[in-house]
Amino acid sequence: MMNGKKVLFSGMQATGNLTLGNYLGALKNWVTLNEEYECFYSVVDMHSITVRQDPATLRKRARKLLTIYIAAGLDPEKNCIYYQSHVSGHAELMWILNCFTYMGELNRMTQFKDKAAKHADNINAGLFTYPVLMAADILLYQTDVVPVGIDQMQHLEITRDIAERFNNLYGDVFTIPEAYVGKVGAKIMSLQDPTKKMSKSDENPNASIYLMDDADTVARKCRRAVTDSEGVILYRDEQPGVKNLLSIYCACTGKQPEDAVREFDGQGYGALKDAVAETVNAVLQPLQAEVARIEQDKAWLDSIIKNNAEKAQYFANKTLRKVQKKVGFPERPR
Numbered sequence: 001m002m003n004g005k006k007v008l009f010s011g012m013q014a015t016g017n018l019t020l021g022n023y024l025g026a027l028k029n030w031v032t033l034n035e036e037y038e039c040f041y042s043v044v045d046m047h048s049i050t051v052r053q054d055p056a057t058l059r060k061r062a063r064k065l066l067t068i069y070i071a072a073g074l075d076p077e078k079n080c081i082y083y084q085s086h087v088s089g090h091a092e093l094m095w096i097l098n099c100f101t102y103m104g105e106l107n108r109m110t111q112f113k114d115k116a117a118k119h120a121d122n123i124n125a126g127l128f129t130y131p132v133l134m135a136a137d138i139l140l141y142q143t144d145v146v147p148v149g150i151d152q153m154q155h156l157e158i159t160r161d162i163a164e165r166f167n168n169l170y171g172d173v174f175t176i177p178e179a180y181v182g183k184v185g186a187k188i189m190s191l192q193d194p195t196k197k198m199s200k201s202d203e204n205p206n207a208s209i210y211l212m213d214d215a216d217t218v219a220r221k222c223r224r225a226v227t228d229s230e231g232v233i234l235y236r237d238e239q240p241g242v243k244n245l246l247s248i249y250c251a252c253t254g255k256q257p258e259d260a261v262r263e264f265d266g267q268g269y270g271a272l273k274d275a276v277a278e279t280v281n282a283v284l285q286p287l288q289a290e291v292a293r294i295e296q297d298k299a300w301l302d303s304i305i306k307n308n309a310e311k312a313q314y315f316a317n318k319t320l321r322k323v324q325k326k327v328g329f330p331e332r333p334r
């Protein structure tokens with residue numbers, strides 16, 4: 001509990017351009033939950049360097065991502081929106097948690113296996129211990145709930161395991177966090193291969209809708225989306241392309257899949273694709289306008305960045321001091 005509320009933590013990487021999957025699977029739920037919780041939303045730039053980045057591009061994308069959080073409807077005066085690299089507690093707690101995490105556990109992480117295969121020339125230790133930094137992010141704030149897409153569930157589980165292991169040794173130090181996964185939109189699939197998730201790092205630009213895509217681009221990508229030859233609009237696993245389009249439609253409109261299926265009864269895939277493009281644009285256009293507006297106010301944004309990093313560090317230190325004491329580090333003279 002913090003200020004009488006439960007705590008929420010979540011983060012996104014500033015790697016690549018944000019996709020509709022990031023928005024519908026995570027960011028949208030952050031906005032829904034933000035009133036109810038004391039919230040920390042981090043731009044996890046330290047995670048980003050587990051694969052090589054161009055420094056100037058990373059810096060630019062990190063700032064854009066922070067702006068997108070605000071533009072999506074998170075008030076940075078109420079929610080702690082900050083860069084992970086500005087709060088030293090993340091790395092400090094990570095070191096300690098590294099010593100309570102097993103190689104075998106990390107070896108089982110599917111994201112590590114995928115990324116190691118993709119970046120075979122750079123399988124660095126950071127890529128391997130990535131989930132420990134994520135556990136540090138979450139546990140540092142005594143987090144109760146972590147809204148994420150389905151692809152992050154395994155990392156949430158290892159976070160809980162590390163926290164429980166630590167608590168078993170030292171008493172109730174960490175709150176055990178729960179994942180929050182939305183009913184629709186928790187796994188938005190690629191428009192070109194609906195058996196794969198929509199991803200920032202997909203090489204085919206037609207596979208993903210980016211949050212900064214203009215209306216025509218969105219319409220074109222939707223029209224080109226891979227479907228099937230069944231010719232009926234049903235929400236079922238046998239039709240992954242159509243199911244994905246319906247998921248996007250429902251996540252954008254708040255409708256239930258069965259109602260959407262009724263709405264499109266007897267219509268062709270073209271009509272579905274046009275409707276999806278229209279609802280996606282109804283979400284993205286105001287978001288983009290808001291990003292442009294916020295970007296103008298550089299001084300305000302800088303003050304937000306500074307104040308929130310200080311706030312985050314204050315709460316991070318509370319947990320960190322407790323943990324340092326538990327493991328036996330000498331007390332700091334006052």
Ligand code: TYM
Pocket residue numbers: 009010011012013014021022023024025026027044047133134137138146147148149150151152155185186187188189197198199
């Ligand atoms: P990242 O940056 O890959 O993704 C950010 C969020 O978007 C969700 N997501 C999706 N949801 C639905 N459909 C998709 N196709 C899709 N693609 C991505 C992700 O599940 C995530 O919620 N390791 C994390 C970042 C992180 C973090 C944390 C998250 C670092 N520390 C602590 C929560 C708590 C990541 O790489 O997410």
